[in-house]
Amino acid sequence: MSCAAIGVGGGLVAGGAGYLAAAFAAFGPLLYGLTIGSHFLPSVVALALLKRPGTGILTGLIAGLVGAAFAPWWFWRYVGTGLLVGVLLELPFLVTRYRRWDPWMFYLAGVFSGAILGIAVFVAQGAEHYAWWAWIISLACWVGSPPLFIWIGRVIARALERAGVARSVTRA
Template sequence: MQRLSTRLLMTCAAIGVAGGLVFVVSGYIGGAISATAPVLYGVIIGVYFLPGVVAQALLRRGGVALMTGLTAGLVSAAFSPQWFFRYFGAGLAIGLLQELPFAVSRYRVWKSWVFFLAAGVAGVLFGGSVLVALGLEHFAPLAQIVYIALFVLSPIAFTAVGRGVAAALARAGVGRSISLPVDRRRTDAETRA
C-alpha cells in the first residue's frame, strides 16, 4: 500500500472541513425547501459533491473524494447532530460514487469529462433512490421529471464550481508538490522502452 503523506492528509482535511461547513448551511436550506417545495430539493444536492470534486481535481489521487466526503460529513454532523446519519451517509455515498469512474482507469486519467459524467450518473442514481424512498405515488409524473432533472443538473453545476475552486487553489500553489498529472497513461514509446 502506498503511504499517504501528511501534506496530502492535511489538504484533504482542510477541504473536508470547508465542505462540512457548507453542508451545514445547505442542510438548513434543504430543510426549508423540503418543507415548502420538496420537488425542488435537488437544487441543493450538488453541494455534497463539492469537497470530493475539489480534492480530486486539485490532487488527482485515488481515495481523496472519499476522505474529504467523510470528513465533511463528520464536521457537519458535529454542528447538526440530529442529522448525523444524513451527513455521514451522504459523504460516504457520494465519495464512493465519485471514486468509481476514476478507479476504472486505475486513477490514471483525470479528464474533465469524467468528472461531469460521474456527476450526472451519480445524480441519477442518488435522485432515483431518494425519489423511490419518498414514494413515487406522492409525485405527479411532471414533478418526478423535474425532481430527477434537478438531481442531475445540480451535481453537474456544482462539479463545475468545484473544478473552478480547485483551479484557483492550484494557481495559489495549494497541492503543488502532491498533485499528480492529469493523464498518467503510458504512451506507446514508453511501453516499448
C-alpha cells in the same frame, strides 16, 4: 492535511445546505434535489486538485463529520452522504486505475450519481403520489445540481493549484 482543510470548508457548506434541504423537503419537495450538489463540492475539489486515490472518499467523510456538527440529529445523513458521494465520484477514476483525470469523468460521475440518488429519494418520498411532470422537475433538480457544483469545485481546484496549494504533490 489538504483533504482535512478541503473537507472542513466543504463541511461548512454542507452544514448550511442541510438546513436548506430540510426547508425544501418540508415546503417544496420537488426542489429538494437542488441541494445535493453541495455534498459533491469537497470531494471534487480534493480529486481535481490532488489527483490521488481515496482523496474524494476521505474528504467526503471529513465534510460529513463537519456538516454533522451543525445538526447532530442528522449525523448519519451527513456522514453517509459524504462517503457515498466520495465513492460515486471516484468510480470512473478507479475504472481507469487513476491514470486519467479528464473533466468529463467528473461530470459523468455527477450526472449518474444525481440520477441514482434522485430516483431513490423520490421513490422514498412516495413517487406514486406525484404526476409525471413532478418526476421531471424532481429528476432535473437531482441531475442538474451535481454538475453545477462539480463545475464550481473544479474552478476552486484550479484556483488553488494556481496559488501553489498542491505544488508539493508529485504527479505521475
